[in-house]
Amino acid sequence: MKKVIYSLFLALFLISCNFYTKTPVISIETSQGVTIKNNLYFMINYKLFVRPIGIATIPDGGKSKILNNEYFIMEYQKNEKLLKTVSSIIVKKKDLMISSLKLSKEGNIINFLVSYSVQDPSRSIWGENLYKLNIENRNIKIIPNYKGDFNPMKKSELIKRREINKLFNYVFDYPKIGLKDPLDYIKKDDKTLKNIILKKQGNEKFRIAVLGYIISKKKFKLLDEIKEENSDEQTKQLIEKVFQVMNRDYAPSKVSKIGHSSVGL
Numbered sequence: 001m002k003k004v005i006y007s008l009f010l011a012l013f014l015i016s017c018n019f020y021t022k023t024p025v026i027s028i029e030t031s032q033g034v035t036i037k038n039n040l041y042f043m044i045n046y047k048l049f050v051r052p053i054g055i056a057t058i059p060d061g062g063k064s065k066i067l068n069n070e071y072f073i074m075e076y077q078k079n080e081k082l083l084k085t086v087s088s089i090i091v092k093k094k095d096l097m098i099s100s101l102k103l104s105k106e107g108n109i110i111n112f113l114v115s116y117s118v119q120d121p122s123r124s125i126w127g128e129n130l131y132k133l134n135i136e137n138r139n140i141k142i143i144p145n146y147k148g149d150f151n152p153m154k155k156s157e158l159i160k161r162r163e164i165n166k167l168f169n170y171v172f173d174y175p176k177i178g179l180k181d182p183l184d185y186i187k188k189d190d191k192t193l194k195n196i197i198l199k200k201q202g203n204e205k206f207r208i209a210v211l212g213y214i215i216s217k218k219k220f221k222l223l224d225e226i227k228e229e230n231s232d233e234q235t236k237q238l239i240e241k242v243f244q245v246m247n248r249d250y251a252p253s254k255v256s257k258i259g260h261s262s263v264g265l
Contacts, residue, residue: 020050020065023201024185026209028168031101033159034110036135040076041086041110042164043101045069046179068180071098073112073133073140076167083167085178086133087140089114099126102152108136113150170245171205172212182209190222197226197235204238211242 026048033042047069052062071089076082089098102113112131130146133139175181186192196202196210214223223239230236 019052021053021201022050022186023196024048024050024067024182024206025064025203026182026205028165028205030161030164030168032103032155032161033164034103034105034153035159036105036108036110038078039135040078040159040164041133041135042074042076042159043089043098043112043114044072044074045098046072048180048182048185050185067185070180072178073131074177075135076164083177086138087131088178089131102150103158104151104153109134111150113146113152168205170208170242172209172216172242172246174209182206183213188213190219193219194222194226194229197239198230198232200232200235207238208242211239212246215243215246 027045029045029047031043033040035041048067049064050067051064072085073087073089075084075086077084097117098114099117100115102115104111104113110133112133113128114131115126115128117126127144128146130143130148130150132141132143134141171177186196193210193214197207200207202210214226227236227239230239
């Protein structure tokens, strides 16, 4: 009987525990890029996750819980300062991940040679798929398990990751560029939004999205309250920067998901 009562209390205790933070973290990993006709093409890994807390961190710090994990081919139109998704690369098996990417171009075609592998080191699964993007009509031809020759572009011919990363410094509305809305995972009441900013929950990219939401919904009273209660200089600068950027023609705030499509891995 004592064992039953103990097990019941243990179960209730575990149910009442929070194993992960409530606020997600936004992770965007970019590839190098190719420029054709003054447009930039590259691939990203867009990931949303929550960090472990409490007993979930035992014994080695714990493992984050993945909420969303997707790969996309992106286009940035330099003249229009327009950022958008061209295609999503669907990973059908959840334990597969893209491990490397090679790029080449031939006329209006950009070739993405994607190598994928399994996350479990005890299993040996890998392969390569070739994605041929026609930038004129944005059609993608996929060649699975590609075994042919591939002549990748030299690093000196590619746009560096650090330059591409700048495109994602101030993204306020992820759905408008064809990405999952990170704010879908939180409550959008004033108290929650205020706590995220003042307590620095999530990461900076997530807080920028929250500030973008507050400003776009014209919650200026809430913004004033945050400013009044904030004593952190870094947060003050972030609020001012977001407000400044949203009120001028800045690349990531002028976005579209025209031509969005999906192909499989």
